[in-house]
Amino acid sequence: MRRRPGVALELGAVPWLLAAALATTVPHAEHLPPWLSALVGSALLWRAWLWYRRRPLPARWALALLVGGCVAGIAWQFHTLLGKDPGVALLVVFMALKPLEMDNRRDAMVVILLGYFLLLTHYFYSQSIPAGLWLLSTITLLTATLIRVHGGAQPVAAIARLACLLLVQALPFMLILYLLFPRVSGPLWGLPQDAYSALSGLSEQMSPGSISSLTQSGAIAFRSQFAGEVPEKADLYWRGPVFDDYDGLTWRARPPAGGPARADPLIEARGQVHAYTSILEAHNQRWLLALDVPTRLPPDSRLAPTLEVLAREPLRVRSRVSFVSALDYRASVAEAAAVLQQSLALPAQFNPRTRALAAEWQSLPPREIAEAALTKFRHEPFYYTLQPPLLGPDAMDEFLFTTRRGFCEHYASAFVFLMRAAGVPARVVAGYQGGEVNPVDGYLTVRQSDAHAWAEIWLAGQGWVRVDPTAAVAPARIEQGIAAALPEGEPLPVVVRIDADWLRQLRNRWEAANNSWNQWVLGYNPQRQREVLSRLGLADADWQKMTATLAVLCGTALLIVTLWTLPARRAVDPVQRAWQRYCKELARRGMARAEWEGPLAFAQRVARERPDLAQLTSEAAACYAELRYGCQGDARLGQLQQCLHRLPPQRRRKA
Amino acid sequence: MLPANPQSVLADILAAANAVVLGKSTQTRLALCCLLAKGHLLIEDLPGVGKTTLAHTMARLLGFQFSRVQFTSDMLPADILGVSIFDRERADFRFLPGPVFCQILLADEINRATPKTQSALLEAMEEGQVTTEGETRPLPEPFFVIATQNPSSQVGTFPLPESQLDRFLLRIELGYPDQAAERSLLESGGRREQLPALAARVAPGDFALLQQQTAAIYAAPALFDYLQLLVAATRNEPRFVHGLSPRAALSLLAAARAWAFTGGRSMVLPEDVQAVLPAVARHRLRLLSGGQAAAEDMAALIRSVPLT
Numbered sequence: 001m002r003r004r005p006g007v008a009l010e011l012g013a014v015p016w017l018l019a020a021a022l023a024t025t026v027p028h029a030e031h032l033p034p035w036l037s038a039l040v041g042s043a044l045l046w047r048a049w050l051w052y053r054r055r056p057l058p059a060r061w062a063l064a065l066l067v068g069g070c071v072a073g074i075a076w077q078f079h080t081l082l083g084k085d086p087g088v089a090l091l092v093v094f095m096a097l098k099p100l101e102m103d104n105r106r107d108a109m110v111v112i113l114l115g116y117f118l119l120l121t122h123y124f125y126s127q128s129i130p131a132g133l134w135l136l137s138t139i140t141l142l143t144a145t146l147i148r149v150h151g152g153a154q155p156v157a158a159i160a161r162l163a164c165l166l167l168v169q170a171l172p173f174m175l176i177l178y179l180l181f182p183r184v185s186g187p188l189w190g191l192p193q194d195a196y197s198a199l200s201g202l203s204e205q206m207s208p209g210s211i212s213s214l215t216q217s218g219a220i221a222f223r224s225q226f227a228g229e230v231p232e233k234a235d236l237y238w239r240g241p242v243f244d245d246y247d248g249l250t251w252r253a254r255p256p257a258g259g260p261a262r263a264d265p266l267i268e269a270r271g272q273v274h275a276y277t278s279i280l281e282a283h284n285q286r287w288l289l290a291l292d293v294p295t296r297l298p299p300d301s302r303l304a305p306t307l308e309v310l311a312r313e314p315l316r317v318r319s320r321v322s323f324v325s326a327l328d329y330r331a332s333v334a335e336a337a338a339v340l341q342q343s344l345a346l347p348a349q350f351n352p353r354t355r356a357l358a359a360e361w362q363s364l365p366p367r368e369i370a371e372a373a374l375t376k377f378r379h380e381p382f383y384y385t386l387q388p389p390l391l392g393p394d395a396m397d398e399f400l401f402t403t404r405r406g407f408c409e410h411y412a413s414a415f416v417f418l419m420r421a422a423g424v425p426a427r428v429v430a431g432y433q434g435g436e437v438n439p440v441d442g443y444l445t446v447r448q449s450d451a452h453a454w455a456e457i458w459l460a461g462q463g464w465v466r467v468d469p470t471a472a473v474a475p476a477r478i479e480q481g482i483a484a485a486l487p488e489g490e491p492l493p494v495v496v497r498i499d500a501d502w503l504r505q506l507r508n509r510w511e512a513a514n515n516s517w518n519q520w521v522l523g524y525n526p527q528r529q530r531e532v533l534s535r536l537g538l539a540d541a542d543w544q545k546m547t548a549t550l551a552v553l554c555g556t557a558l559l560i561v562t563l564w565t566l567p568a569r570r571a572v573d574p575v576q577r578a579w580q581r582y583c584k585e586l587a588r589r590g591m592a593r594a595e596w597e598g599p600l601a602f603a604q605r606v607a608r609e610r611p612d613l614a615q616l617t618s619e620a621a622a623c624y625a626e627l628r629y630g631c632q633g634d635a636r637l638g639q640l641q642q643c644l645h646r647l648p649p650q651r652r653r654k655a
Numbered sequence: 656m657l658p659a660n661p662q663s664v665l666a667d668i669l670a671a672a673n674a675v676v677l678g679k680s681t682q683t684r685l686a687l688c689c690l691l692a693k694g695h696l697l698i699e700d701l702p703g704v705g706k707t708t709l710a711h712t713m714a715r716l717l718g719f720q721f722s723r724v725q726f727t728s729d730m731l732p733a734d735i736l737g738v739s740i741f742d743r744e745r746a747d748f749r750f751l752p753g754p755v756f757c758q759i760l761l762a763d764e765i766n767r768a769t770p771k772t773q774s775a776l777l778e779a780m781e782e783g784q785v786t787t788e789g790e791t792r793p794l795p796e797p798f799f800v801i802a803t804q805n806p807s808s809q810v811g812t813f814p815l816p817e818s819q820l821d822r823f824l825l826r827i828e829l830g831y832p833d834q835a836a837e838r839s840l841l842e843s844g845g846r847r848e849q850l851p852a853l854a855a856r857v858a859p860g861d862f863a864l865l866q867q868q869t870a871a872i873y874a875a876p877a878l879f880d881y882l883q884l885l886v887a888a889t890r891n892e893p894r895f896v897h898g899l900s901p902r903a904a905l906s907l908l909a910a911a912r913a914w915a916f917t918g919g920r921s922m923v924l925p926e927d928v929q930a931v932l933p934a935v936a937r938h939r940l941r942l943l944s945g946g947q948a949a950a951e952d953m954a955a956l957i958r959s960v961p962l963t
């Protein structure tokens with residue numbers, strides 16, 4: 001193979017480059033197809049082996065074949081080469097294969113730059129604290145590799161120290177850019193639609209099992225910080241979607257009714273109100289989970305007729321929203337007749353026994369009907385479990401009279417069915433119930449495992465009243481949380497069912513740290529930026545002001561870093577400077593000295609090619625050789641400098 | 656007592672040598688440098704290009720006692736070092752010194768000898784002494800070996816191992832003479848006849864002074880920097896099996912000093928290092944792809960190390 005030009009890569013730098021390639025590709029193994037990860041791993045291993053055995057690198061055609069094969073494989077796997085996942089896969093493959101043709105410094109630079117770029121792509125997948133720490137150490141490794149490639153063999157500690165020093169010097173710029181770079185709402189670049197498909201949370205419909213499966217996730221749904229006291233656990237009902245349309249299996253939210261728009265639901269708050277701020281995890285739905293019932297809403301949101309708070313857009317990023325809620329309230333006392341009529345609708349067939357039972361109660365006043373249903377749940381052997389038996393077409397009959405085992409969605413839907421059959425307007429509300437205060441930062445943490453479903457009935461003069469049939473069956477669920485209400489052996493996530501104190505504390509600390517990270521690092525949006533800027537005395541900053549401040553601060557930081565590092569820079573030898581300037585002047589006149597060319601050899605070449613410059617150049621070269629390689633001191637420095645001035649003025653080159 | 660003008664002495668030697676070995680001024684200068692730097696010389700090329708003539712010429716011009724050994728595969732160490740024979744009159748063994756007891760030993764076709772014989776010579780080269788029959792005898796001062804070998808007909812030869820190649824300070828190749836040199840060679844006849852007529856150009860003992868002056872040529876810190884970079888580059892070049900050893904680095908410096916001295920300078924320049932690098936390094940570097948480093952590899956190596 002013909003040798004390509006360029007500075008040869010030191011053998012000792014190869015392990016650094018391979019480590020950098022490994023560190024930047026390893027976290028991607030999580031979401032790349034396994035064959036690709038295996039291929040990347042073996043390519044790097046192969047290169048390491050070639051290095052270890054000092055074998056020559058594979059031939060160009062073999063590499064071309066390999067690259068072509070990988071690109072085809074990725075195209076086959078993802079059915080495209082465009083988009084986030086195939087794009088990242090391509091970059092990872094390049095990162096693994098580039099070292100196989102890496103034999104000079106230029107290739108090494110490509111590997112390092114690719115590494116810096118790959119770092120960025122990790123943020124498509126994870127923005128958590130561990131990911132941040134990993135990337136921080138990887139950026140240090142990449143910088144150290146850069147130092148190793150250019151700086152030659154040094155002790156590892158010296159390289160690491162220099163790399164850390166460089167990063168520390170970059171820190172002020174990072175902070176300034178982070179704080180002041182004008183923020184835009186949403187990500188800087190549009191992500192493809194598939195980016196949000198993995199978000200979890202309540203869904204737009206409820207069928208048996210939908211909430212109990214959600215409960216098996218320990219993931220955090222949202223965190224809330226109350227301005228005052230945190231209310232009693234039993235009062236914490238966070239409202240999500242409201243379902244009032246039942247088809248015998250699934251509850252759905254009714255599409256907005258036609259006809260004239262209804263007036264806003266009338267809320268009459270009584271007693272104390274609670275102000276709180278929630279950090280909602282993205283769930284790709286429009287509802288914002290507020291405590292029943294909200295009296296003041298965050299901007300860009302509205303209260304639906306069914307009392308849930310709806311944002312304008314589905315929640316695709318973690319958001320910070322503030323509410324005021326009243327726990328004691330009356331809602332929609334004057335509900336429209338059409339709505340009440342809808343709230344009595346049931347599928348025409350099925351469940352004869354349930355209907356018969358409801359018919360017995362029909363003559364009673366509505367409140368007593370509800371009481372009768374709750375009494376039934378309380379006194380008959382109903383059982384609260386995450387693993388209820390499957391039910392047939394007469395689901396309510398089977399549940400109420402035969403199996404008597406169910407989770408909150410079973411109880412809520414059976415209760416609403418009974419109420420509707422007995423003529424009381426009723427609906428199912430899904431959301432979260434309870435939460436746990438994290439003593440580390442005082443935030444109330446609500447997890448997916450706190451997902452819950454309850455019922456609301458409409459009573460004349462009182463409006464919609466919440467009835468939670470689950471409380472009748474398993475009071476511990478409401479008062480202490482789901483872990484206390486479910487027997488051992490139910491499939492609850494481990495984070496929810498932690499007994500060891502120290503473990504619980506560890507979890508609390510970790511989640512508090514995550515919360516601060518989310519709020520201050522990831523959630524630093526335009527609004528937060530405005531807050532910070534006004535605290536810095538830069539109120540009403542528009543982007544022009546921000547840019548100006550940015551420029552001034554960056555300039556100042558640059559100045560400080562320069563002043564800091566300038567004394568450490570080796571003073572350039574005046575002899576070297578004079579010679580380099582002379583060579584530069586000669587280069588302008590068409591006689592460039594090669595980097596490796598010694599002074600006398602250069603002078604001889606000048607004498608051959610440009611006799612007009614020969615005499616002066618040989619004098620300068622002799623001076624320089626004497627000054628730099630001789631032992632006569634700096635006596636002839638003046639002469640060398642004079643040579644520069646004695647150069648004839650540059651001739652005009654004609655094109 | 657120093658020669659009145661060392662430069663003129665050196666120039667005289669070189670001019671005389673070039674008058675015998677035509678068109679090979681670089682090689683004669685390298686050969687002289689090798690002797691000035693107290694190193695042994697290996698000349699490698701085809702038969703008939705003047706290897707022996709060059710060696711013989713140097714010996715005569717420097718006024719050294721000269722012996723020549725034609726190596727063969729059935730040669731024994733005693734054939735070079737000498738042998739003890741029983742002296743009847745004294746009723747004792749008497750040592751008859753071999754050809755190695757001289758100042759310049761021309762070892763012709765050294766790769767024809769067996770490793771055993773080669774290694775006997777090597778002790779002499781390295782230590783400046785000879786050990787036979789339990790007795791160590793010093794060799795004359797100075798002692799040089801100029802070895803020749805023929806690279807093309809390798810059948811029935813024992814190529815010198817790397818460790819032995821390393822003991823030769825320089826290795827030079829002669830190559831075909833250019834057209835003008837060959838023409839004047841043809842016109843004036845073979846060179847061997849001229850050899851006995853060559854007179855020594857250096858007074859006995861003066862060569863040692865020249866060697867001292869060579870070792871005193873000044874090398875600046877900047878030059879050591881460059882030399883180290885160059886040596887490091889051979890160690891990091893992936894196509895070489897291994898880089899230059901510290902001993903090779905010392906050889907490079909010594910040869911560069913001699914080159915500067917023969918160039919009339921009192922300090923070593925990077926150009927001197929670059930000029931002697933191929934002769935110092937090529938026989939010490941082996942390519943991963945097999946074989947020794949080519950001249951182009953050396954040029955590329957020099958180009959890869961910038962002068963700061």
